[in-house]
Structures are given as C-alpha cells and as structure tokens.
Amino acid sequence: MSEIAERLKPNLEILAEDEPKLIRRVYEDLFEHHPRAAELFAEHSRAVRGEMLREALMLAIDHADGATWVEENLTSLGDQHEVNGVTNEMYSWFVDSLLRVFADLSGREWCAELEGSWRTVLEQISDLMLTADQRAAS
Numbered sequence: 548m549s550e551i552a553e554r555l556k557p558n559l560e561i562l563a564e565d566e567p568k569l570i571r572r573v574y575e576d577l578f579e580h581h582p583r584a585a586e587l588f589a590e591h592s593r594a595v596r597g598e599m600l601r602e603a604l605m606l607a608i609d610h611a612d613g614a615t616w617v618e619e620n621l622t623s624l625g626d627q628h629e630v631n632g633v634t635n636e637m638y639s640w641f642v643d644s645l646l647r648v649f650a651d652l653s654g655r656e657w658c659a660e661l662e663g664s665w666r667t668v669l670e671q672i673s674d675l676m677l678t679a680d681q682r683a684a685s
C-alpha cells in the first residue's frame with residue numbers, strides 16, 4: 548500500500564465508526580457555509596448524500612493507492628456533476644467541509660500530516676472530476 552493510503556486508511560476507519568454522524572456533520576457544514584450547495588441536493592433523496600460521501604472517500608483512498616481505474620470513473624462522474632450544475636468552486640467547498648469535520652471527529656488523532664494528505668488526495672480527485680470546460684473557465 549502507498550504511504551499516503553497507509554496514513555489515511557486508519558483515520559477513515561475512525562471516522563466511519565459512526566457513519567451516520569459523519570454524513571450528517573459533513574452536509575450540515577457544507578449547507579451552513581454554502582446554501583447554494585443545499586439547493587442542489589434539495590431535489591434528491593437523502594440517501595444520495597451518504598452514497599456520494601462513501602464513494603468520494605473510497606475513490607480518494609483507491610486513488611491514493613495508485614488505482615488507475617479511478618480516473619476513468621471520476622471523468623464520467625465529473626461530466627454528470629457539471630450537467631447537474633456543480634461548479635469548480637463547489638469542489639473546494641466540499642473539501643473544506645470534509646477537512647473541518649474530519650478534524651473535529653478525529654480528536655487527538657488529527658495532525659498536520661493527516662490534514663495535508665487528505666487535502667492532497669481530495670484535491671486530486673476533485674481535479675479529475677473537472678471537465679475541460681470547467682478547467683478552461685478557472
């Protein structure tokens with residue numbers, strides 16, 4: 548396993564011990580800071596939020612571990628998201644919310660290395676989701 552995946556996996560296990568809480572806190576944080584994100588999710592079932600979070604974290608770890616199939620997956624997910632009105636700035640909103648909640652729920656386990664590793668991987672997967680049009684606009 549890559550060094551970065553080795554660092555993130557045990558932290559993810561701690562975070563996922565109470566998965567409903569993790570999901571609730573991430574979207575509460577995102578919607579509180581960015582009501583526009585809440586509008587995007589309003590028309591979808593609540594189950595979508597949990598699915599999205601689980602999938603994002605799985606893809607992040609697999610990407611950190613060098614799985615190349617992840618890139619193809621992210622490209623088509625990204626196309627779907629653009630059609631649904633997700634803009635590039637929203638990816639950084641999501642990453643910032645994840646990091647705030649991870650820090651809070653990890654307690655004393657949290658450290659600068661963990662924060663840096665999560666940020667790197669989450670920004671990489673966000674970047675892979677951006678379409679060519681979105682990249683050109685940034």
Ligand code: HEM
Nearest residue numbers: 584587588591595598599602603631633637638641672673
């Ligand atoms: C790391 C980046 C992201 C990943 C890997 C990701 C992944 C996913 C996945 C797998 C789904 C489908 C869930 C299901 O239908 O069961 C989904 C849905 C959705 N995502 Fe994301 N997402 C990301 C970022 C974002 C961001 C930044 C926003 C907006 C703030 C967003 C908004 C939505 C919305 C509104 C849906 C429901 C509509 C749909 O099914 O396409 N996503 N996401």
